[in-house]
Amino acid sequence: QQQVKQSPQSLIVQKGGISIINCAYENTAFDYFPWYQQFPGKGPALLIAIRPDVSEKKEGRFTISFNKSAKQFSLHIMDSQPGDSATYFCAAYYTGNQFYFGTGTSLTVIP
Amino acid sequence: NAGVTQTPKFQVLKTGQSMTLQCAQDMNHNSMYWYRQDPGMGLRLIYYSASEGTTDKGEVPNGYNVSRLNKREFSLRLESAAPSQTSVYFCASTLKEGGLSEQYFGPGTRLTVT
Numbered sequence: 001q002q003q004v005k006q007s008p009q010s011l012i013v014q015k016g017g018i019s020i021i022n023c024a025y026e027n028t029a030f031d032y033f034p035w036y037q038q039f040p041g042k043g044p045a046l047l048i049a050i051r052p053d054v055s056e057k058k059e060g061r062f063t064i065s066f067n068k069s070a071k072q073f074s075l076h077i078m079d080s081q082p083g084d085s086a087t088y089f090c091a092a093y094y095t096g097n098q099f100y101f102g103t104g105t106s107l108t109v110i111p
Numbered sequence: 112n113a114g115v116t117q118t119p120k121f122q123v124l125k126t127g128q129s130m131t132l133q134c135a136q137d138m139n140h141n142s143m144y145w146y147r148q149d150p151g152m153g154l155r156l157i158y159y160s161a162s163e164g165t166t167d168k169g170e171v172p173n174g175y176n177v178s179r180l181n182k183r184e185f186s187l188r189l190e191s192a193a194p195s196q197t198s199v200y201f202c203a204s205t206l207k208e209g210g211l212s213e214q215y216f217g218p219g220t221r222l223t224v225t
Contacts, residue, residue, distance in 0.1 A: 006153070009151070032212055034213070034214070036216075041219075042218060042219075043115075043201050043203075043216030043217050043218050043219050044154070044201070044216050045216065046213055046214065046215075049213070089153060089154065091214075093212055095212070098144070098156055098159055098169060099144075099156070099212075099214060101146075101153045101154040101155075102153055103151060103152060103153040104151075104153050
């Protein structure tokens with residue numbers, strides 16, 4: 001059973017637009033929600049992460065919105081750039097256990 | 112700091128052959144992981160090691176074995192490779208600091224089983 005459900009599978013956005021990727025989870029024991037960015041031929045790299053005691057975290061053009069009651073969290077990329085074209089994974093973790101990853105979203109930003 | 116290193120980068124095996132994927136980290140992390148990545152399926156955990164001397168099965172352990180050789184090294188062994196094991200394999204290690212757990216990934220091993 002997929003512990004973390006991610007959508008959409010792929011996303012095409014114009015340069016300067018907003019990219020939004022959504023994730024949902026069931027296990028309320030999760031206490032850490034990271035997003036990873038992966039470029040072709042490379043390993044995933046941590047982009048931004050949030051804990052469930054805050055509803056939003058912003059780092060530059062990247063923002064995580066977290067809705068604890070709905071058990072959903074999303075990544076917003078503002079002013080999307082062609083260099084943001086990559087695959088994005090959400091994940092969930094609870095202390096002492098393993099990470100559970102979404103199935104990934106392939107983002108293409110058109111110049 | 113090299114971070115997480117993996118060898119080899121590419122490998123082609125015939126069905127039934129065996130091989131070991133090597134992983135090492137120089138960040139003094141306690142936890143290490145092996146994932147496989149397949150199109151449309153994200154990252155699936157094969158095995159992990161929470162600390163030196165311990166290993167646990169993940170979501171897809173069948174056909175694999177692991178060894179946590181020491182704190183730095185965590186190897187993944189395919190005893191009898193099958194075409195279904197064609198995948199990209201990632202090793203990762205985790206830093207736990209201040210209640211947060213950041214996972215660092217290696218560059219991956221691209222394995223093809225014919």
